[in-house]
Amino acid sequence: MVKNQNVGGHLNRSSPCKTKKTGSQSANSKDQTSLDPAGDDVPAVPADLQTIGEGQLGFPDRVYLLASVIFQNNHLEKPAAQRLVNYGKERGLPLPVVKDEEMQRTAYELAFNTLKYQELLEDIMIDSYDQMSLVAVMLYDFQDRKFLPRERCGKEELIREVRDVENYLRRCKTKLAASLARCRIKHDLLTIECILPESVKKKQERSSSLPLYAWVNTWKSSLNEVQSMLKTAGFTQVKSIGQLEGQTFCQDPHCGDVLVFPAQLRAQLYSTELLSNQKLIIQDKICSLGPNAVCSLLQEEGDVLIVGCFSGLTVSHTASLIARKHKDNCNNQPTVYVCVSDHTNAQREDLQQSVTAMGCKSMRRMNECCICLLKDKGGRD
Template identity: 45%
Template sequence: KRAVTRIGKNGYPDSIYINAAKIFQGIRTEKSTGRILLRYGDTSESPVVAFKDEHSRRVSYELAFNALKYQDLLEEMLLDSKVYPCYSIPDELTSLLVVMLYDLQDRKFEKRKVFAEEELVAEVQEIGHYLYRYKTKLAAALARCRIKYDALSIEYFVPESISKREQRTSALPVCFWINTFKISLEDVIRDLEMNGFTKVESVSDFDHYTYAVDQHCHDVLVFPSSLREELLNLDLFADCKLLLQ
C-alpha cells in the first residue's frame, strides 16, 4: 500500500482544506433568519473545485461532510469561545474556518503537520494559525458544550437525519467498478488474492475479507461495507483501476 495524504491525526495539505471548505459551503445547513449565528458570505455561485487525484477528492468530501455533521457544535464552539467573529477573517472564509476547526478538534487540538512539497495557501495558513492560537479557549468551549448537553462524545451532536442516513449506508455493500481501460477482471482478482481477499459466489457468503462479482455486471465487484476504508487504501484504487461506485 502506498502512503496516503494524511498520516494519523496530522492534518491535511492546504489544498484539501480549500476544497473541503468549498464543498461545505454548498452543503452546509442553512439556518432560518432568527437562528443565523455565523455569516458564510455569498453562496449564489457554485465554487469550482479542482482535485489533484481521486484520493484528494475522497478526503476533501469526507472532511466537508464531517464539518456538516458537527456544524451546530462547531458554530457554538466558535461563538462560545469568542473566537468568532474575527474581523480580519471575511465572511467568504467562514466555511474554511469551520472545516479547519473540525479538523483541529479531531486532532485533539494538536499542531498540524506541514507536508513536504505541499503548496501553501495563505488563507489556510492564516486561519490555521488563528485557530491554534486560541486552541485552549476552543477546547474549553467544547468541554462546556458537552457538559451543557450531557454528551459523552461529540457523536451526540450529529443530527438524527444524518445519523440515520449513515446507519443505512453502513449496512449496504460497497461496490467498485473495474476500470477495464487499465486492468482486466483476472488481474484484479489476482491482485485481491495477493492482498488476502477471497472471492465468493454472492453477498450472502460474505465473511470479512471476501468479495463477489456482480451477477448482472461482471465489471462490478461487491465487498462488505466494513472493508470500505481498507479498500480505498489499496493501490488498485489509488491507481484508478478500481472506482468506487
C-alpha cells in the same frame, strides 16, 4: 472569534443521548476541572470525534480550501434571528481545481463532517471573520485531532488564507477546547455524536454498512486478472453478497464486470496496485447500471450518445464495455459520442485527461458540441 460565554437558544434541545443523573453528575464534575481557559492543559476531545483517517494530523492546504467551498455551497442557512455565524450570501461557488482523487475524497468527507456538526461548531465561533466557511472546516479538523499541531506532508502548496486561519485557531486552542467542553456539559452529551439528529445517525450507520462496489477497467486489465490478483493478495471469493465477511469479495449479480467487497475493506483496497494502476475503479453501483444497460441494449450497428451530467469514469466504463462486447467486429466498432456543449474548456480538458488516464486513448473532438470516442482494441477479456 471565541465567545466568553455560551449563547442560549441555538442548541436548546433535549439530547438524544442523555445519561442517568448520577452518571451525568459524575461526568460533569470530572470535566469541570479542565474548563479553565487560562490553564496550560488543553481539555481532551473524545475519541469519537476522530472520523477522518485514524492518526491523521491535518491535511494539505488545498484540502481545507476545497472543503470550505463545498461547505459554503451546502451549509444550513438559518433565519436571521437564529443566525449565530454569518457565512455570507454566496452560493454555487466554483470548486477549486484539485486533481488528486484522494485529496478530493478527503475534502468532501471533511466538509460533510463539518456540516454534520455545524451547529456545535457555530456555538464556538462568532461572526466577526470574513472566511467563516474556512474557519468551520478547519475548526472541525482541529478538534478532530485533539487540537494537536498539523503534520506537514513533504513539500506542499502554501495557501496564505489557510495558514492565517490555522495560526489564529492555534493561538485560541485552549479557549476553543474549553468552549467545546462547556457545550458538552451544557447539553449533557456523553459523546459528541449525541448532538446529531437521529435521522443523520441512521443514515451514517446505514452508509457505513453498505457494500463497496468496484468495476474492472478492461482497458487496463480483465476480470480474470483482477480476481486472480485479489486471491493472491489474500482475498477469498464468495458466491453472494450475503456471504461477504472479512477479507472476501464476490461478483455482482446484475453487472458482470462489478466486484463487491465488505465496506470495511475500503482503506485496504486503496493501498493496492489495483486501484493505483486504475485496473479497479471504486464507484457506487448506480454508476455502473447505466453503462451495463446501454451495452446490453446496443445493437451491432448502433452508436451511443452521452449527454447531461456525467464523469470521465462513466464515459470510460461505457466505452470499455462496448469495446469488449464488439471486440470481434473490428470493421464496425460502435462509437461513443459525448456531448460537451455546456462544458467549459477546463471541464473538457479534465474529461479528456480522465478518459486518457483510464487507458481509453483514441479520443478526439469532433466539433464544438461533441467528443467522439473511437474504440481501439484495448479492451481485454
